[in-house]
Amino acid sequence: MxxxxxxxxxxxxxxxSIPDLAHAANAMRLELGMHTLGQDVIASFVGKGIDNLITRTINASLDNEELPPEVFNQAREIFVRHYHLVNGDAxxxxxxxxxxxxxxxxxxxxxxxxxxxxxxxxxxxxxxxxxxxxxxxxxxxxxxxxxxxxxxxxxxxxxxxxxxxxxxxxxxxxxxxxxxxxxxxxxxxxxxxxxxxxxxxxxxxxxxxxxxxxxxxxxxxxx
Ligand SMILES: O=C(O)COP(=O)(O)O
Ligand SMILES: [Mg+2]
Missing domain, CATH: 3.40.50.1000 (HAD superfamily/HAD-like)
Incomplete structure (x- = not known):
């Protein structure tokens, strides 16, 4: 070969990159009035891109059930804002x-x-x-x-x-x-x-x- x-x-x-992804994912949950998730849980949601990570993080589940568009769009704006701030730091x-x-x-x-x-x-x-x-x-x-x-x-x-x-x-x-x-x-x-x-x-x-x-x-x- x-x-x-x-x-x-x-x-x-x-x-x-999990520490920074988890930071942004949890910052998103907190802004939406949700409790934070463990870093290992968020790590299991990584792999199919950021939109998928956002959906799984809001659902607190791997099953990726679709969110109402207004919920998804608000969550995405929050995640992206936080991830731009910390991407690479940890x-x-x-x-x-x-x-x-x-x-x-x-x-x-x-x-x-x-x-x-x-x-x-x-x-x-x-x-x-x-x-x-x-x-x-x-x-x-x-x-x-x-x-x-x-x-x-x-x-x-x-x-x-x-x-x-x-x-x-x-x-x-x-x-x-x-x-x-x-x-x-x-x-x-x-x-x-x-x-x-x-x-x-x-x-x-x-x-x-x-x-x-x-x-x-x-x-x-x-x-
Ligand atoms: O963004 C992701 O979900 C994973 O990214 P990767 O393809 O570099 O592992
Ligand atoms: Mg990978």
């Missing part, structure tokens, strides 16, 4: 990420971020964490018409990098990444420390579960 391009998820794979780059990305670059691989996070939050977070310089392209949750688990953003990233899915790999942390990669026809590696909507990654059928980005770089070097 010849691998030329690596597509990488952001939240739960490159950056632990988020940290996971151990092994910088060395792993350096090793992938040294192997001559092209790198892309493919995240469900909206671009208005993705680019500042990648800039603030110093990660942006590693990537040849960034595909955010609102870059294409559809998000992961749809394959469209992955296929778009492949096109931008100039390599087909057969010569690309996806590295992520959740079922949304696995389904998108498999629908796009590319191998998928999973890192177990992120957020998989509250489920163990051991349940996912993937090419490999690898403990860090340096391990992923090693796996790529062995292909």
């Amino acid at each position: 010849t691998i030329n391009a690596v597509l990488i998820d952001l939240d739960g794979t490159l950056v632990d 988020s940290t780059v996971y151990p092994g990420v910088i060395d792993g990305l350096k090793a992938m670059k040294a192997q001559g691989l092209k790198l892309a971020v493919v995240t469900n996070k909206a671009e208005a939050f993705t680019l500042p977070l990648l800039t603030q964490t110093g990660l942006i310089g590693f990537f040849d392209t960034v595909v955010s949750g609102d870059t294409c018409a559809r998000k992961k688990p749809h394959p469209e953003p992955l296929l778009y990233a492949c096109e931008k990098l100039g390599y087909p899915p057969e010569n690309s790999v996806f590295i992520g942390d959740s079922i949304n990444d696995v389904q998108a990669a498999q629908a796009a026809g590319m191998p998928v590696l999973i890192l177990p420390y992120g957020y998989n909507e509250g489920n163990s990654v051991q349940t996912l059928k993937v090419d490999a579960i690898i403990d860090s980005m340096t391990g992923a770089a090693q796996w790529l070097a062995n292909q």
